Amino acid sequence: MIRRLGPALVLLCCLSALSCGRSGGGESISVLGPWTGQEEQAFRAMFAGFEQATGIHVDYTGTRDARSVLGSEIHNGNPPDLAVLATPGELRDYAAAGVLRPVDDALKASDLRAQYGAGVGDLTVVPGPTGERHSYAVIVKAALKSIIWYAPGKLPADARIRLTAPGLTWKELTRVASGLGSSGGRPWCMGMEDTANSGWPGTDWIEDLLLHRSGPGVYDQWVAGTLPWTSAPVKQAWQAFGSVVAQAGDRGRILLTNFGRAGTRMFVTPPECFLDHQGSFITAFYGQALGRGNASPGPETDFDFIPFPSADEQDRSPGDGQGDGQGDGQGDGGRSGAGQGRAEEVAADLLGMFRDTPAARRFLAHLTTRAAQEAWIRRPASGAISLNRSVPVDAYPDALSRRIAGTLTAAGAVRFDASDSMPQTMAAAFDHAVLAYIADPGRLDALLADLDQVRRAPH
Missing domain, CATH: 3.40.190.10 (Periplasmic binding protein-like II)
Incomplete structure (x- = not known):
């Protein structure tokens, strides 16, 4: 005033x-x-x-x-x-x-x-x-947000070479991650706990998967509430997330681990996990963890990143026509910024x-x-x-x-982050569904149906 x-x-x-x-x-x-x-x-x-x-x-x-x-x-x-x-x-x-x-x-x-x-x-x-x-x-x-982190000094040399190769695709990343499972630690670091907002790290995973597999147009329809949660592109993103959860280890530990501490397990000796999907803000958490034993934690030396990989051509999911007929006409045929550079989530x-x-x-x-x-x-x-x-x-x-x-x-x-852009009731239901899915992946169809009921309800 x-x-x-x-x-x-x-x-x-x-x-x-x-x-x-x-x-x-x-x-x-x-x-x-x-x-x-x-x-x-x-x-x-x-x-x-x-x-x-x-x-x-x-x-x-x-x-x-x-x-x-x-x-x-x-x-x-x-x-x-x-x-x-x-x-x-x-x-x-x-x-x-x-x-x-x-x-x-x-x-x-x-x-x-x-x-x-x-x-x-x-x-x-x-x-x-x-x-x-x-x-x-x-x-x-x-x-x-569209970032995957790793600790260069803790990652096996061959995995690091493959991970940082130009044009890394989702399929190649999953191969690298599977190989890391034999190195003693878990391939993926993961934690869902954040006081009253637990679950959002999982929504970030699903959002990035949908954006890079199906493109901004499908992503926009989903955020706007005109693409059902039960549609093929959305369900496939959840299933891909489920494969990552399976590699991340004990589900109870994932649910109870704070998101800011999950990735710091990369830095212990021997490392307890190798890859962390988090936004650029996570460097503050890394710096605090490394600073306890290292007076000058080094970006690119102690921690580094790769962009979220694109989908392999055969794995792209351009949408299945199950929208409500209320889309905004901004679809791009399922390509993530095809011909115009990558799509990024922020x-x-x-x-x-x-x-x-x-x-x-x-x-x-x-x-x-x-x-x-x-x-x-x-x-x-x-x-x-x-x-x-x-x-x-x-x-x-x-x-x-x-x-x-x-x-x-x-x-x-x-x-923008999809759950941040959805109505608050929808975003809260999304968070809760992620936690329920991690606890019991066999409930996916029921969870997606429940989310669709929330989508159709007046907000």
């Missing part, structure tokens, strides 16, 4: 333990987000120059319970000017409810197209309360505007600039990636981060 604070109001704010604008009066905007600790420091670095250049004070509140706090403040009729939204699903819900304000006027379309490339800006375009589509957020930072932190003010608009525009984006990604081990193509790769702190950024900027298609 923009406000001019006199001395009395400043004193009142401070006495009531509320955040205040700069002393002596001046414009101030309130921002709510989930970042604390080092992440909060990185975000503050993004807007330090903005405050100096404009004289606008950014009153940031960071809390790990940002979603609940935001919901309460909206309910009480006193939302912050701007708030970070954890998922595109939340973005859609708030936009449709009319509590979010469009940000189109705050951003120059020509600048966005030049900086972010075709399609990326569309990730934040959703229907408003009247059905008219607008951009309702800016992307503060992103994480690349997660992203979105900043939405709940109070439309000139200062809030200026702040949103600032966050999309190269200077603001570089302020966060320059920090070591952040795992953060910018979708702004004007950010040079040498802005990243190490060679591994530069390769991740290059993988994303070269993508022919970029898609």
Whole structure:
């Protein structure tokens, strides 16, 4: 909220333990987000120059319970000017409810197209309360999800050569993984536990499999709820995930192991597992684990990655025509960005505007600039990636981060994490179904039928 604070109001704010604008009066905007600790420091670095250049004070509140706090403040009729939204699903819900304000006027379309490339800006375009589509957020930072990690020093030499060969396909990866099973450890690291949100690492697996086997068009129909969960492409993605689970070891351990600790089993001697499917943010967990015995954990030396492999031609599943007839016409014949580069899955932190003010608009525009984006990604081990193509790769702190950024900027298609983009009831059912499937893979048909009932129900 923009406000001019006199001395009395400043004193009142401070006495009531509320955040205040700069002393002596001046414009101030309130921002709510989930970042604390080092992440909060990185975000503050993004807007330090903005405050100096404009004289606008950014009153940031960071809390790990940002979603609940935001919901309460909206309910009480006193939302912050701007708030970070954890998922595109939340973005859609708030936009449709009319509590979010469009940000189109705050951003120059020509600048966005030049900086972010075709399609990326569309990730934040959703229907408003009247059905008219607008951009309702800016992307503060992103994480690349379509990644498989390994520990170079722990991987047998022949497996490493095959794993890093150009044009690696899913079938060849499964052969490499099968061979690793005879090396003493499990081929795959896997953990599903994440307090109240357990199961999402499994949804990431299924999403990547569907995207790379069936292409962005089929993926979009599935996310939009027009492709049944019982359709052949979706079921085949679950079955492929099931084959990975079978190689990952004890199912009970998978269900109880925290997602951030699962991959650190690659680094012990002898390694307990060899391959980990996680987003670029996982490097922070790796760095913490390695830092206990190694003062300077090295990207590409201690841990490295390969892009999620493409499907073999004969294994591609272009869809079976079982949609509801409500698709968006954006299918590509089942090819994952065929002829246009790979498709990549991302997660992203979105900043939405709940109070439309000139200062809030200026702040949103600032966050999309190269200077603001570089302020966060320059920090070591952040795992953060910018979708702004004007950010040079040498802005990243190490060679591994530069390769991740290059993988994303070269993508022919970029898609948000599917479960993050689905209605919250659908996403929760997806998480729970993953846990049930791992516990009992024989229930797949029943689980998919149950998910389809949730899909058809009004949200």
